[in-house]
Amino acid sequence: MNNFSSITSHLFHPSYSQHHTPIVLCDFDGTISVKDVTDTLLNHFGKDGCDELEELWVNGKIGSQECMSKQIALMDASLAELNEVLSQIEIDPTFKAFIDYTDQNNIPVHVVSDGLDYAIEFVLKRHGIENLPIFANRLLHDNERSWRLEFPYANKDCIKQSGNCKCNHVKKQQYFPQILYVGDGTSDYCVSHNVDFVFAKDKLIHYCQKNNIEHSAIKYFSDVTQALKQSQQALIPTVMVK
Template identity: 30%
Template sequence: MSKQPIIFCDFDGTITESDNIIAIMKQFAPIGWEVLKDQVLAQEISIREGVGKMFSLLPSTLKEEIIQFVMENARMREGFPEFIAYAKREDIPFYIVSGGIDFFVNPMLEGIVKKEKIYCNGSDFSNETIQILWPYECDLHCTNDCGCCKPSILRQFDDQRYHKIVIGDSITDLQAAKLADQVFARDFLIEKCVENEIPYTPFQNFYDIIHHLKREEIQV
């Protein structure tokens, strides 16, 4: 019997056309945040450490201004609503697994993806600067200090039952891609897939993924 396809999709830079964390930092952070970003991409510091330190540069009083900035400037990648409809029509479970933060991820996905289908980081604005919370930390099998640990989430779903499809664009998706049965990649994740010899299918928009899955009619 074939396995059940299940989709785990990144948010920033995948569902959205650009990375919202980077956009927020460019707009609001003081000089020096780029060093943290570069250290994360080079895997010199963990994603959790880098993201936590970047947001700690921002005053909590900026919360509403940041939300407004993201809602006004972020753009959904072409074909995403159609992709959600396709997954629903084909009865394919769909989850967001995001290194993004709840205070901007949830508003953008409201009415599109149910909150219980979204795994992302949390936030605390009760202190002077923004503090990031980590409700989905690494399990005993992961030592990468991911923050929102995507491989730990994937491991919650039985390998014998599910054909795991990962869709992503960056370093935050690499560890999940290593566990996936199928990877759709763009941007920096393509480089990391090549470097780690992970098979992948490139995509520019969600119509590409729909077309590929329809053509393939997954049988695993």
């Protein structure tokens, strides 16, 4: 029987008391990263059956937790091969400047993803970003060619049956006067109803428009930085519109 273990460093998860700035929660795949990392890995290393699982998820027959768990178990790759592919993943070119600004202004930023903790940590570190709190599914390796997932942030009551219940993470941010969210796609739909304001990319723009969710359409994280700069004297940036 294979012995699987985490290959992720000990992730930094801060605790808070009363805070006077907003907190920014960010999706990773397609939001911070240019491409979906999990899809990229599955395209390179996934064995037969991954596409069928994806179809079941798209059609609502299984949740993302079940889909990803079974897909990751179908990956065949060494750690070196995985890292080689991860080394090719690019991120939003303005994300580092966004992190520098939030650090300077004491605005916490958390990565809240239904993706893979190790992949997120690896990609961010490669781009010079470390010690950013990451809440994601835990990638396990057997030190050979097999992979598994654990779900430390799953919630049995999650409407979307996600591996990482983003709405549950939002509920834990009671120390902040405002919760801002940055996302791009399907895994961000549910949580967008439960935050104070959404910065939306791609499919999430249309979802927010359709559901009358207060949001701002963005292309880069520089748009979020600019909004935060304009909001120094108010909790909600004045540039935000429905």
